[in-house]
Amino acid sequence: MRLLDARTPSFRDELMPLLARDEDTVxxxxxxxxxxxxxxxxxxxxxxxxxxxxxxxxxxxxxxxxxxxxxxxxxxxxxxxxxxxxxxxxxxxxxxxxxxxxEDVRWTDEIGTELGxxxxxxxxxxxxxxxxxxxxxxxxxxxxxxxxxxxxxxxxxxxxxxxxxxxxxxxxxxxxxxxxxxxxxxxxxxxxxxxxxxxxxxxxxxxxxxxxxxxxxxxxxxxxxxxxDSIAGPSEITVIADEKADPRAIAADLLSQSEHDVLSQSVLITPSRELIERVEKEIGVQLHGHHREKIAREAIGKQGIAVLTEDLARAAEVANIVAPEHLELVTEDPDALLPLIKHAGAVFLGRYTPEAIGDYVGGPSHVLPTSRSARFSSGLSVYDFLKRMSVTGCSKKAFEKIGPAAARLADEEGLPSHAASVTLRLGK
The missing domain is CATH 3.40.50.1980 (Nitrogenase molybdenum iron protein domain)
Structure with missing residues (x-):
């Protein structure tokens, strides 16, 4: 894993090239x-x-x-x-x-227009x-x-x-x-x-x-x-961990993505240098004899990143830059850290919620944004299979109130039939 220090002025310049995913299609x-x-x-x-x-x-x-x-x-x-x-x-x-x-929503505004x-x-x-x-x-x-x-x-x-x-x-x-x-x-x-x-x-x-x-x-x-749904890239995991985290569990969590693909990315963010060292040692132990050792070893070697921060608040800031597909908060008080997280496909709270729970039995869909697209998109949900239709209904009184403005705007845009569809109803 490549070690970066978030306390240095050059940190962001060092991090961003490592997060860049080659999305260009051959x-x-x-x-x-x-x-x-x-x-x-x-x-x-x-x-x-x-x-x-x-x-x-x-x-x-x-x-x-x-x-x-x-x-x-x-x-x-x-x-x-x-x-x-x-x-x-x-x-x-x-x-x-x-x-x-x-739920569907309907209401009538102050001039009598039904909306929803x-x-x-x-x-x-x-x-x-x-x-x-x-x-x-x-x-x-x-x-x-x-x-x-x-x-x-x-x-x-x-x-x-x-x-x-x-x-x-x-x-x-x-x-x-x-x-x-x-x-x-x-x-x-x-x-x-x-x-x-x-x-x-x-x-x-x-x-x-x-x-x-x-x-x-x-x-x-x-x-x-x-x-x-999306243009999916290689799988990703980021783990924010404190000094009390079990290095064996963290190593397994990081390898759970590395075993997918040589391009899968695993990131550890922590204020504990000792934890980084112990996790790296444990990764070596767990890779020995691993069923997918070649793939996992190449992935963690080329795509693995360990980030040392001054505190957990800074760790959350770094995680927001990474905008990972999966984010684990393996800390004493993950709920205190959660409000600081803005960009992640899915968040897993505490020491007993490894990302694998989300893969299989957690409840939310495991189809999640990759390649930093968690900055602007969400995981698969019922909303992906639903459409929202707006509803508008004018009473005669409401139409007479707002119709002239609609006709005026249509005239300004040079669309006479738009304007006529209003003025004919207004009797003008």
Whole structure:
């Protein structure tokens, strides 16, 4: 880990280059994705089948939609312990997001104009779930359940199948989360099918969920035709810890992101130099024989940062600069520190709330802003699947009161029909 001292004048100049994430898409990926999208848009299912056979080696001659029988068989072969864990996580996610549901508002102002807004759900949500050797049932729950709670009628899941088969626990999670359609397709062609639709797959209104560089670029390119959640970058964690924190736990927390990807970033901020030294030593111990040692060692070596501060208040200031995806406050009084935090995707309070709780069973969605985008965006929620419509209704008296001003402004903007739509009603 690279050590920085926040007490020095050059600290910010040293920190900012380390936080810079290379978001530039490789030209070859962008061009390849553009071609894939064009093929699917022009040839629909035929293009999806050809591209899936080419990239995934999956024969699509019998179609890609998962049958109810396949889902039931998947549930049957899952262990009861795994299903219980899925059910516990799903219940907590549902309970949390149900509290987010907003209410419609209506009122009448002082001149008699009815005003307000209504919330309505999108009709169809598309969910991309990574496949291959990885297994992400938690990703299914965290993306699908907010859409379900919001009221989306269709929740369509796409995920690449290895040799035509999907992980049973992923299918079990999809059933528990209320996914209505599942297709064994992945990559940019799956994003294209969700965005443009094919003969066998109706288009959706919004696409959410993580994927590789091709999936991310496809989401970027179809944005505007459909909504997307975000352009996600590598995972991140920042830990603010005091001198009483357990270095073993802090090391494990930092490595919990490093094991994801060589580009994942882990940051420790503390006023205790001794803690930094003990955590670094413990990281070495935990990396030895680690299942993903090569990935984690490279990530923590290249992307790991330890920041020494004068106190915890300064640590909070540094965390706001970092604006991390995940922020742990491992201190004696995390609630005292929380009001100082402005920019973080999710905050985890105290010594018994590691980020992994948020990944699986905390309740909030684990789909969070990365690459410092927590400065201006939030994690996935029911609001991502809802739209707010404004409502206005004038009484005759109210119309006569404010109509002339509307007509005047329309005239000033050179829009005579706008003005006429008012003056005709005013009888002028």
């Amino acid at each position: 030209g070859g990926i962008a061009a390849a994705v553009t071609d894939i999208l064009a093929q699917v848009r022009a040839r629909g299912d035929e293009a999806v089948r050809e591209l899936t056979e080419r990239f995934d080696g999956t024969d699509g001659s019998c179609g890609y939609r998962v049958s109810p029988e396949e889902i039931e068989e998947a549930v049957r072969v899952c262990s009861s312990e795994a299903l219980d864990a899925i059910d516990l996580a799903a219940g907590r996610i549902e309970a949390y997001h149900a509290r987010q549901l907003p 807004w209504r919330w309505t759900a999108i009709d169809a949500a598309g969910l991309y779930v990574p496949g291959g050797t990885a297994v992400y049932p938690s990703s299914v729950l965290m993306n699908a359940l907010p859409a379900k709670i919001a009221g989306a009628e269709r929740i369509v899941m796409v995920t690449p199948a290895k040799e035509g088969r999907l992980n049973p626990l992923v299918l079990a999670a999809a059933k528990r989360a209320g996914v209505t359609e599942i297709y064994k397709i992945g990559g940019a062609q799956a994003v294209a099918a969700l965005a443009y639709g094919t003969k066998s797959i109706e288009p959706v209104d919004k696409i959410v969920g993580p994927g590789n560089a091709y999936v991310t670029e496809a989401k970027r390119q179809v944005f505007g035709r459909v909504g997307i």
